[in-house]
Amino acid sequence: MPVQETAKLNVRKWKDFDPANNQCVKTVPQLMGIVPAHFADTMHVLHEEYGLNRFNWNLGCPMAPIVRKRRGCGLMPYPDEVEAVVETACNLPYRFSVKMRLGMHSVDEGLEIVSRLNNYPMEFIVIHPRLGKQQYEGKPDLNALARLLALTKHRVIYSGDVFEMSDYQILSRRFPQIDAWMLGRGLLRNPMLAEQIQEVATRNDDSSQFNNFCGDKDSFKKEKLLRFNEFYEDLKQTLTAYRGINGTLPVLKELWHYFAHSFQLTEEQLHSLLVIQTPDAFDKAIKRLLTPDF
Ligand SMILES: Cc1cc2nc3c(=O)[nH]c(=O)nc-3n(C[C@H](O)[C@H](O)[C@H](O)COP(=O)(O)O)c2cc1C
Structure with missing residues (x-):
């Protein structure tokens, strides 16, 4: 949701955030914006209204209208603005995390932001290893991800192109330090993918039968x-x-x-x-x- 000053917020319309509508999962609202004070207002109001105390900031959205307004990934080339928001959010009594890409135009932007985030108590960082300008083209750049991982002090959650069990296996072998995986389009293709991965990850099972709903047996x-x-x-x-x-x-x-x-x-x-x-x-x-x- 877009952050706003308190007077302009109408959080009741965000009924997705109401814990009563989310009894199986803990809700972590994802915020989008640029003005530190608006983040503080929005987090306070969501806490008061719904008792929420964990928030995520979307620094990864690559859609042109968002990027043009310096929201989402469009803010990644501006580390001072990013740091101002993080400084404000991390001084509040809530847990704060960021979802980001490698950068908007270059991985140097991501490296700068990750090094700034090291100064703050982030809950975690989710990284989708593409540049904003790529949108969803090309492949995730795993070498660039490795550079961000070497620099960060924070727990990193991986996001990007995990469509099959084998994608997870290749990535988890290459990045043993990553212990949490965010599934997007892969989970939409196969809503059972998360539990299948969990099963294989915990049992070290044979994965060949999991590739789609149409297995041999x-x-x-x-x-x-x-x-x-x-x-x-x-x-x-x-x-x-x-x-x-x-x-x-x-x-x-x-x-x-x-x-x-x-x-x-x-x-x-x-x-x-x-x-x-x-x-x-x-x-x-x-x-x-x-x-x-x-
Ligand atoms: C249609 C669509 C909508 C998305 N909306 C969001 C969003 O609101 N917030 C967010 O953090 N990521 C969003 N993403 C990005 C995904 O969370 C994820 O990082 C990206 O799709 C790469 O992961 P995947 O290959 O597993 O889908 C969206 C992706 C798609 C394709």
Whole structure:
């Protein structure tokens, strides 16, 4: 959420932050802004309203309208401004963390910021190892990440291109000092990826069967489909509670762009889902897809 001065804040509209709506997970609001006093006001109000005491700052968003306003990754070339916010936030009785990229234009920006952050008690830093100007193009630059890791005193959480179990395995072998992994698009493609990684990480298990929902063994495939069905029903209910049935359909369609990977849908199959106009017809099409024919 954008930070604001107290008089302009209407945090009640941010009902996602209400712990009553997040009984399974601890909420950490992500803040976006540039004015230190606005961070302080927003954190205080969120604490008073919802009892929240952990906050994350988005220094990584690469979207042009955000970057133009020097928000998100657009602030990374300005270390003094970054430090002013961090200094204010870290003097408050809350835990504060940052989500960042390697830099906007160059990794030198990330190195400067990481060295400044070393002077403050950050809870952690999440690093997505691409430059802002890359948006989501190219590959994460792991050599640049290694330079940031060598410099930082803080716990680092990795974020970027963990789509399969093998991605996690390669990265965790290369960076044994990283003990927390943030999943984005990979988790959208396969909502079970986090628990699968956790299982393999704790049991040192064979990962070959985890690559998608369509593993070799029918029993495995059936179990994964059942789990996905449960997850999908839950998701639909939650979305419908917030957005109503008609408002839920566009969100589900957006998500099926990601789920399609795990179900190995062809372009045509995905397209035939996306052109469906009514929630009812969409539901029926998904049910057909999710009913196993073993
Ligand atoms: C559509 C989209 C929206 C995103 N929104 C946010 C956001 O609000 N806050 C944030 O910290 N990162 C956001 N990200 C970045 C992800 O958290 C993550 O760092 C990035 O996608 C790389 O990780 P991944 O390859 O696992 O997706 C977003 C990414 C995408 C693709």
